[in-house]
Amino acid sequence: MRAERLELAARGGDFRIDKDRPSPEWIASLRRRFVTETEIDRVLTRKMQRRSGPGFAPLKLETLVQGVDSLIRSQFSGDFQITDARWLSGGASKLQMAFRLHWQRPGVGADVTPMVLRMEPAESIVETSRLREFQLIKAFEGVVPVPPVFWCDAEGEHLPHPALVYGFAEGVAKPTSGVGGVTGIGTQLPVALRAKLAPQFVDHLAKIHTFDFSGKDLSAFDKPSVGTTQCALWGVNWWERVWEEDSDEDIPLVRLCAAWLRENPPLLDRAVIVHSDYRLGNFLFTEHDTRISAWLDWELGRIGDRHQDIAWTTSTAFGHLAEDGKTFLTCGLLPEQAFLEAYEQRSGLKVDPRAVHWYKVYNSYTMATLLFATGYRIAHNGKTHQDVLVTWLMGIGYMLLDEMRELIEGAP
Amino acid sequence: MQMRAPLQIQSIIKAMTDVVLPAIDPDNKLAQEQARLVLGSLALIAKQLPLQYRYDCDELARLEAFCQSLQSLAQGGTETTGALAALALELREAGVQSASPEEIEQRVRNLRQLSGAVITAVYVDGSSAARKDVRAAVLAMSKEQVLRDRSWVLSQGWEGDPKSIPPIEQLLGIAADVPASV
Known part of the structure; x- marks a missing residue:
């Protein structure tokens, strides 16, 4: 009977589950019901096992400096010194500290390297694996611009929570004289600037999707089977599990969305690396030469379907109308049709509109889950360093829900 | 006070x-x-x-109408039947009349969750006709609700065309010269 009740709870029919203090039995029932990649399962299970623990406590810079010192010492045998530690803002999911490392840099010699510590709060608006992020960025060094990544504290052995240490990438996410909101959403670029950035934007996406990753260490990733719906269903299971774990107030439209996704999954025609958050605001560019200098935020990356990225990048949330008031610009850079044509030409890969449509619905489901379910749960439990931002961002979710509704209504 | x-x-x-x-x-x-x-x-x-109170009452009234429609539209096997039974039980509870703000909010939460369970169940063991009907009903109800939700947060500035969203007072049927907290 207990097992049946737990299964019922997983389907949203039981009010009695205490999600702030989840039982081992309920966690196990969710794991059985929503099969996904091994590392995703591990990270989500860890989140639930730690949920009843303390919220995020303000940290002193000195604590993080000591943690970074310990992390580097565990993997680097030379002398070094950490200086100029300071907080960074930006992004809604991770806590960031900039610092300088004085060291004998391998292959370089004596160097003062600007670096960034990127550490999870007690529970993040997007719970992901630092190991996956580390492996993915390492894999793409020399392929597309990425920040150098140095060390990974995958389990928080040295720092209060799991973390990565990056090299500080040069550049800006939006023009220093431009308009933009938190997380880069709402940024509008001048015509001349977007004309220079757009070709690089398309070219890098094509390079990511055609990258041969077979020789790279991507041990934290599972590869879905081509010719099946496994990739699509792993994704739905991932986010429906998060919805069940984190949501408070239910949303009938979100229930319909999950059911619709399960009814219509596309077949995977080619397994590629998917960035999963490829948009304006997630790359840096240097203003003096207008070159994209680093692609950021790889934490949701997976081996999957290229249509996921295409659907995400062309979301209305990340673009705006051109000066004519009619032409919608993908990520504020170029018209959607021009983007798709350039992508096909540069990658040699076809874009299937039906698969793009499914992934647009999928992406809207992901966003609804993060904003309404996880956003609520982590702020409710005081789990982050910026609960006020997480709560504020919930407001954008209603516009995205309307997009979800229109997408399901207009499904081919 | x-x-x-x-x-x-x-x-x-x-x-x-x-x-x-x-x-x-x-x-x-x-x-x-x-x-x-x-x-x-x-x-x-x-x-x-x-x-807030007017907003919740408005949502509850439309949510109840939606849930009533689900009772006739959602047909299926044991999953659907079980979810419908739980929803029917909730619908028989007291209505909006004389309910406190807390009770209204709780009732909205209950109906959201129970109707959500019906939707999930219909896609597990409902007929394709029932799925189609339920889908249409959810989309129609959501269109009304999400418009109010968007208006509710309009001043945050997310909307690309804010003039296309009516003021929340208008959507809730509150005249501009009448105090909202009636």
């Missing part, structure tokens, strides 16, 4: 604007950003608070 939330919120906003924000270290970007978010959130609360 003179000491009410609107006055307190107004005073907090003034203190934050005049005293606290200028005193924050300009190099502490996180603190600068969060102070502005505190101000924005307080302004939003000041706008929403007097309308």
